[in-house]
Amino acid sequence: MCYHIYMKTFFATDIKDGIVKLNNDEHNHLKNVMRLNVNDKVKVVTGDEYDYFCTITNIGKSETTLKVDSRQLNNSNPHTKLTCYMALIKNDNLSLIVQKLTELGCSDFVPFESQYTVNKDKGTKTDKLNTITQQSIKQCGRSKPMTIHSTISLKDIKPLLSQHDLIIFANETEKSMPLNQVLLENSNAKNIAFIVGCEGGFTEEEINYLVDSGAKSVTLGSRILRAETASIMLASIILYEFKEYC
Amino acid sequence: MCYHIYMKTFFATDIKDGIVKLNNDEHNHLKNVMRLNVNDKVKVVTGDEYDYFCTITNIGKSETTLKVDSRQLNNSNPHTKLTCYMALIKNDNLSLIVQKLTELGCSDFVPFESQYTVNKDKGTKTDKLNTITQQSIKQCGRSKPMTIHSTISLKDIKPLLSQHDLIIFANETEKSMPLNQVLLENSNAKNIAFIVGCEGGFTEEEINYLVDSGAKSVTLGSRILRAETASIMLASIILYEFKEYC
Known part of the structure; x- marks a missing residue:
């Protein structure tokens, strides 16, 4: 579980048919700051109750594409x-x-x-x-x-x-x-x-x-x-x- | 008591024979930011247990002098x-x-x-x-x-x-x-x-x-x-x- 917590995390606005696209700051952060590569595993959150565990499938000029491998109910959201x-x-x-x-x-x-x-x-x-x-x-x-x-x-x-x-x-x-x-x-x-x-x-x-x-x-x-x-x-x-x- | 709490407060490094001197930032703050005058009343703290209630007696070019009128045990210091x-x-x-x-x-x-x-x-x-x-x-x-x-x-x-x-x-x-x-x-x-x-x-x-x-x-x-x-x-x-x- 610690592995999941410490995975590099990105915020996406939506997930469609198991595909995530990152643009702008999130794409830039993944590509130019974190310097991640195709096939690297990351976590994506979208503002719902789940963590999405993804694999990077393409890093383009202005967009990164990821495939959702699995999702899991996040246990760090507040209960109160x-x-x-x-x-x-x-x-x-x-x-x-x-x-x-x-x-x-x-x-x-x-x-x-x-x-x-x-x-x-x-x-x-x-x-x-x-x-x-x-x-x-x-x-x-x-x-x-x-x-x-x-x-x-x-x-x-x-x-x-x-x-x-x-x-x-x-x-x-x-x-x-x-x-x-x-x-x-x-x-x-x-x-x-x-x-x-x-x-x-x-x-x-x-x-x-x-x-x-x-x-x-x-x-x-x-x-x-x-x-x-x-x-x-x-x-x-x-x-x-x-x-x-x- | 509220009157005391909301009085303008200055930090002095020491008090000698009932006279306080403010220099540098504290003097500057009193003179040029707060624009206080001779005879104005202020509170001075020195890092001990007391609040010192003072009257401004002189505002010079680089120093303000105050006279201590009374002191009172501060009740906002932590007990723990x-x-x-x-x-x-x-x-x-x-x-x-x-x-x-x-x-x-x-x-x-x-x-x-x-x-x-x-x-x-x-x-x-x-x-x-x-x-x-x-x-x-x-x-x-x-x-x-x-x-x-x-x-x-x-x-x-x-x-x-x-x-x-x-x-x-x-x-x-x-x-x-x-x-x-x-x-x-x-x-x-x-x-x-x-x-x-x-x-x-x-x-x-x-x-x-x-x-x-x-x-x-x-x-x-x-x-x-x-x-x-x-x-x-x-x-x-x-x-x-x-x-x-x-």
Whole structure:
């Protein structure tokens, strides 16, 4: 099994009749960086539940063709469904979060704009975040990337939150409710979400709206965490409590 | 108290007879970025247990002078003693780890060289990491930075490990021992350490040496984490279990 994990992995958008075609970056990486040859064995992931074990049949100028030898259910996909609702922050930090949350085992990522979102950070590129999570699954062994959703406005979050049976909200004005108590009291949750704001935090009105939408306000202790640190820390702890790292 | 937390904070190397002097970057930041004036109130930290509340008395060409009005025990310093032993990895990622572990609440950071450390990454700059942890405490509210130790060779780690009463070792060849079991069985630990290797992992000999030195080998689950992700995730989970985020 270790052999499979460490096989060189490529991301393909689709597989048709047992044939995979790699173009652009993936083709270039296989040919010019990895310098693989016809008949070499590689793993291909396409964003579904399976790993596809393939043999390279042709390396052309702009395209590599592979034949699928077998497929196997991937066992590194997360078992827990965890969605991160993350305020838009600097693009570099958003990229960092998407890479890390993919490795840690988050399922979904929903960026949002709130009142303190800085204007210049708006309009994050979903395509870029999709590329980052696809690159990240190749490294960490998942076959399904984190689903990157379109950016929403915080005021439209309520109907989305209603699908989750536990919603954790990192609230720096919260003084009394620690994260461990909320996790302990909701250990049967199956579809979990956490919400992290931008550097400026939330307005009082937004805090009330989130709590009214069913989000459980928690404190993360006495140190003030950067937005990206809070996000990575919360994903780590929630997935740990839900036995994702055993 | 919130007023204190959000006061503009500066790092000074020493305080003498109730007078603080800021030079270089800190002076420049106060004068040219923050554009503060004589009589403005700021917080100064020096790396000890206290916050110093000061009034600016003079802003010169290359130095700012402040008078200490009062001092108060800082309540954002970590209560748990947690040391991270981290293999040398790319400098950017090492900087990222030092920033994040400071916010999360680690006490000590010990970089080490192991057999798979890539040569070009050797010789990390302790000074740079010290600057990063000092900047990070100003943002997160600690008054004591994480102590950055000199780089050691992994083969010299045994005597250092003997000071800890729990040593967690992220071992990607470990299949059976989950992190939560080790943490549960050692909930009385007071001086904890965790060890994370470089991208290439550890040799079998190194693994045996670490286990022989008292390190408890744990698995972090089925996904392969980047070195910096493992480090941030482990700090988050260990400090969470030791009630650092309540």
